[in-house]
Amino acid sequence: MAKTPKQPSGRKPTGRTAAAARPRAVGGARPAKRTAGAAAPARAARPAPRKKDEDDTAVTRVTHETAVRGTETRVERVVERAPRPSIPDVDRAAGRGRYVYCIIRASQPLKFGAIGMDEQWPEVYTINFKDMAAVVSEIPLAPLDSTRENVLAHERVNETVMRDHTVIPMSFGTIFKTREDIVELLRSAYDAFADVLSKMQDKLEYGLKVLWDRDEIVRTIEQEDEDIHRLKTEISSQKGSTYFARMQYGRLIDGALQQRSERYVAEFLQRLRDVSVASRVNRAIGDKMIMNAAFLVQRDQEPAFDRRIKEIASTFDKLTFKYTGPWPPYNFVNIRLKLERAGQH
Numbered sequence: 001m002a003k004t005p006k007q008p009s010g011r012k013p014t015g016r017t018a019a020a021a022r023p024r025a026v027g028g029a030r031p032a033k034r035t036a037g038a039a040a041p042a043r044a045a046r047p048a049p050r051k052k053d054e055d056d057t058a059v060t061r062v063t064h065e066t067a068v069r070g071t072e073t074r075v076e077r078v079v080e081r082a083p084r085p086s087i088p089d090v091d092r093a094a095g096r097g098r099y100v101y102c103i104i105r106a107s108q109p110l111k112f113g114a115i116g117m118d119e120q121w122p123e124v125y126t127i128n129f130k131d132m133a134a135v136v137s138e139i140p141l142a143p144l145d146s147t148r149e150n151v152l153a154h155e156r157v158n159e160t161v162m163r164d165h166t167v168i169p170m171s172f173g174t175i176f177k178t179r180e181d182i183v184e185l186l187r188s189a190y191d192a193f194a195d196v197l198s199k200m201q202d203k204l205e206y207g208l209k210v211l212w213d214r215d216e217i218v219r220t221i222e223q224e225d226e227d228i229h230r231l232k233t234e235i236s237s238q239k240g241s242t243y244f245a246r247m248q249y250g251r252l253i254d255g256a257l258q259q260r261s262e263r264y265v266a267e268f269l270q271r272l273r274d275v276s277v278a279s280r281v282n283r284a285i286g287d288k289m290i291m292n293a294a295f296l297v298q299r300d301q302e303p304a305f306d307r308r309i310k311e312i313a314s315t316f317d318k319l320t321f322k323y324t325g326p327w328p329p330y331n332f333v334n335i336r337l338k339l340e341r342a343g344q345h
Contacts, residue, residue, distance in 0.1 A: 096121065097175045098182055099139040101157040102328065103168040103193050106133035112160055117144075117153045124157055127179055129186035132193055135161050136182065144173050158328050166201050168193060169328035196333055202299045203277060205332065206325030208309065210268065210291035214257070216318065221256045228252050261290040264319070269293070271312055275305040280331045290319075294331035302326070 099117050106126055114122035116137030126133035135157065144150060154172050161167055176182045186193070222232050231249050235242045268291060269279055276295040284292045297305045313321040 095141050096138045097141040097177050098127070098134075098136045098179060099144075100170045100174045100176060100182065101135045101137075101154060102161055102170055103186075103197070104133050104135060104161060104165040105131055105197055106165070107131045109133075110135075112157070115153075115157055115160060117150060117157075124160075127182045127186075129183050130190065132186045132190055134182050134186060135167075139175060141175070141177065144175065146172060162204070162326070162328050166197055166203070167328045168196055168200070168333055169330055200329050200333065203296050203329060203332075204299060204302070204326035205329045206295045206297055206305065206323065207327065208268075208272075208291065208293050208295065209289060209322040210264065211288045211320040211322070212290055212318065214287050217257065217260065218253060220318075221253065221260070225252075225256060228256065264316070265291045265293075268312060272305070272308055275301050275308050278332060282331070296329060296332050297326075 101124070104126070106128060107130075109128055110126045110133065112124040112135065114124075116122040116124045116139075118137065118139045120140075121138035124135060124137045127136055137157075151172055158167060158169050176185070222229055228249065231245060231252065235245045235249060238245065265281065269281070272279065272295060276297050278296040280294045282292045282294065284290055295305070309321065309323050313319075
């Protein structure tokens with residue numbers, strides 16, 4: 001049975017101009033090549049808690065919807081299965097669940113080392129069905145807090161696995177009670193997972209955040225825009241009330257900032273179009289950020305994408321570029337799972 005706490009907030013890069021800095025929840029096994037960007041991985045809906053006399057019933061309905069942003073793929077499916085035998089006593093006594101980090105293609109069981117979420121059971125390995133596998137580690141069956149340490153561990157495993165595999169990242173906190181439940185997930189969602197993995201083959205995500213010094217940009221606008229410059233001069237020279245003039249000035253400045261910001265974003269997206277497969281613009285945060293975007297990049301295009309980012313950054317010296325990656329395709333894969341017990345409709 002899957003248990004999914006709320007998805008934690010996005011990454012917080014330490015960034016540097018057109019270069020590397022560790023993003024949001026990243027930690028672990030290797031330094032990231034570059035830095036910035038946020039994601040929306042797979043989400044699993046929290047099922048109703050089991051009653052004590054229902055412990056011998058597995059997940060019997062799996063409803064999932066898979067969307068690959070930018071490729072217009074959407075799959076909806078409902079799968080039923082009969083109840084399975086009772087859960088082995090060893091699992092109940094141990095109180096362990098299986099934490100799922102991501103889904104990959106793998107025909108044979110794999111091990112990734114002691115890099116998992118929980119120190120008591122740190123080994124990360126796969127649970128396989130046909131040529132599909134869930135990357136998991138064992139974890140206590142208890143509420144999981146989205147602490148920095150836990151989120152870093154989640155990211156660390158995904159980064160390690162994606163070195164050699166195309167991954168479908170699962171959301172933070174995706175926990176199944178038994179191995180059999182995970183096999184059922186892989187079986188029931190096999191076609192959807194295969195479709196996404198095929199479209200994401202050899203593709204990675206990079207994040208780009210662009211920031212400016214708002215006060216500096218306002219001063220530039222005041223010098224370049226004749227109407228705003230004239231109004232600013234009138235306000236500074238008037239002896240009486242300047243309320244209405246200041247209101248007009250504020251509206252003109254806001255409009256000019258918006259136009260300039262949109263112009264920058266449109267230009268950056270255009271210049272990065274031929275070195276990326278797809279892009280997604282997320283909401284900018286605060287007055288300083290004018291662009292918060294994710295780019296899906298083919299592995300063999302990484303050097304070209306990197307060079308293009310540096311070229312753009314060198315052209316716009318009044319802007320700060322925070323660039324991160326590579327990441328699993330968080331912003332370009334969206335999978336929702338609804339897990340129900342037998343007898344529920």
